[in-house]
Amino acid sequence: MNPSNQGKTGTHIPFIFILFLALFSVSVFPDNVNAKALKNATFAYLDVAQGNAELIKIGNQAVLIDTGKHSEYSTLQSQLKRLGVKTISTLVVTHPDADHMESADDVIADYHVKKIILPQIASTTQCYKRMMSAISKHKVKRIHPRTGSTLKLAPSCKGTVLSADASSSDTNEASIVMRVTYGSRSFLYMGDATARVENAILASGKAVASDIYLLSHHGSDTANGVLFVKKALASKYKTAIISVGKNNSYGHPVANVVRRAETYAKALYRTDQKGCIIATTNGENLQIKFKKVTHSGSSYNRSSYRSSGATKSSAAKSSSVKDVSEVVYITKTGTKYHTKNCRYLRSSSIKTTLSKAKSKGLTPCSVCKP
Template sequence: MKRKHILGRVSGLTLLALFSLFVNQYFANPDNGKQEVHNSNYNDSNILEVHFIDVGQGDSILVEINDSAMLIDAGENNQGNTVVKYLQSQDIDRLDYVIGTHPHSDHIGGLDTVINSIPAETIILPPVAHTTKTFEDVLDAVEAAGKQLTKPQVGDTYSLGSATFTIIAPNSEEYENLNNYSVGIKLEHGNNSFLFTGDAEKLAENEMLKNGFDLSADVLKLGHHGSSTSSSSDFLDAVNPEYAVICAGAGNEYGHPHVEILQEMFDRSIKIYRTDLQGTVVFTSDGRHISVNAHEYVVSEEDFISDK
């Protein structure tokens, strides 16, 4: 029996009731969804790759190590096949984890295509319903795959080969802005670390800071495509990255990345990589050192002085 579409099609439900119905129907019991961390012995043969896939104005990130793989977001609706083809080019025939950071279409638009094409073991989405066909398509794909969603629990740590990642956001279930529901994770591999925060804005960043998480990371995926709504000075102080990645579309209508963020990167001498200018960017970690497949984007004073 095909499930009843509850999002945007049922009248007379309060938002609270709709939220409860959504969580009860699609999310696994927290104890069932939680994964045990396996104590894998780290060694030099465990090479981690983080692929920031060029999907235009959106996010899609592949993490692979040993025989394990995780996908964070899959771009807009029209990028699903692009992501699937990229995964296939990397010989990915299954995914240990699929994370949809939040329900905006530039992050989860292609997830249904991915889930319908490549088996996924654990699918993590924040517990917030969205009244769009894009969101319903993802739920349909999850149901067709015989899966339930796993709710991100702050502080939970998961294993990915010899790497681990920890959920650091969202820290509330009541936000006015969907961006702040973004699933945030810190990925650790030996002495190297990566931080991904979806479109989390300054409010959510401040909550991460208040919770006392160790946010320090070598590589930061800048929040909200390099928008000035994210990447506060206090947050950047805590992360203190050597590298920053901006996932954005060439000539996008939002002006991402914003001049203020480029200024911050310039002032802090943070090496920048941009999918809008450089295409797919791949970081490789051996647990001690990090290398990149592209030359950094060099910010000059002309980049922001001319726009002031």
């Protein structure tokens, strides 16, 4: 053999060998971040009657989004126990309406909450004051996110804040709206955000498409606009959920909102019909199952559960009693009822009774405090 040819053959062998290894490594060990194995995660939509409470559980870390009302606290506890929750690392309060956060003080005390995420807007209600007192007493870290913030909720699980309107005096409009991702799966939490908030989110161009979309305000027509619902359900699993109480006095969910969700969703589930709705995912696949719930309702006695809160509970109850025939004022498209001279009645003022306003799902204005 010609010595010069022997040398050329020798230089080709390592090159071919290296090329083979490179091709082999690409096919067997793909460079794909999403290929990293994730733990099975639970995204549960708890049945707390006419209210909201949602759980994210990954390993031994739990995040609770809203708590529901005091009357359903033992119902909340039983569902958390069934799901293996002993402590809650993070509590998210979307906004300070009682049906979303009246049990926040109990949750903070009983589940050793380390961090609470809540909007800038405050409230004068007794349940809000109890929550703030519990935050101070138990040295809970407070976070007030801004629109566009990214929150690390649990391992491999983050939340993007789509709205957190610090300038709004309306509790619903100030709701924290958050899109949570885990691997390739996504979950949208709306609080009681209004149509105005939905339109602002769409105008911002932020992603809203989510595998599971929790409709705003228990299926009220003060939100859940056609375009927003359509875009929110433009996802792989196209699942819509409504958290609502059976035979509630507000008429939730509104029929046209239900039809709208059914138009764009592959599946629509309601807590008043299915109970606790439990989604499990490894970041890729997603399965949903249901657990029936027995409600504590009016049988829950706060004073017997937490004696230190008995006086506060009685005071809150007496201060909240109002004559249902009391006159209040509303607007054509608003979500609140007002006193006669409230500044929010400049463009529209419709006289009605307190009972009728409540039956429409309206809540008291945080400015005029009717």
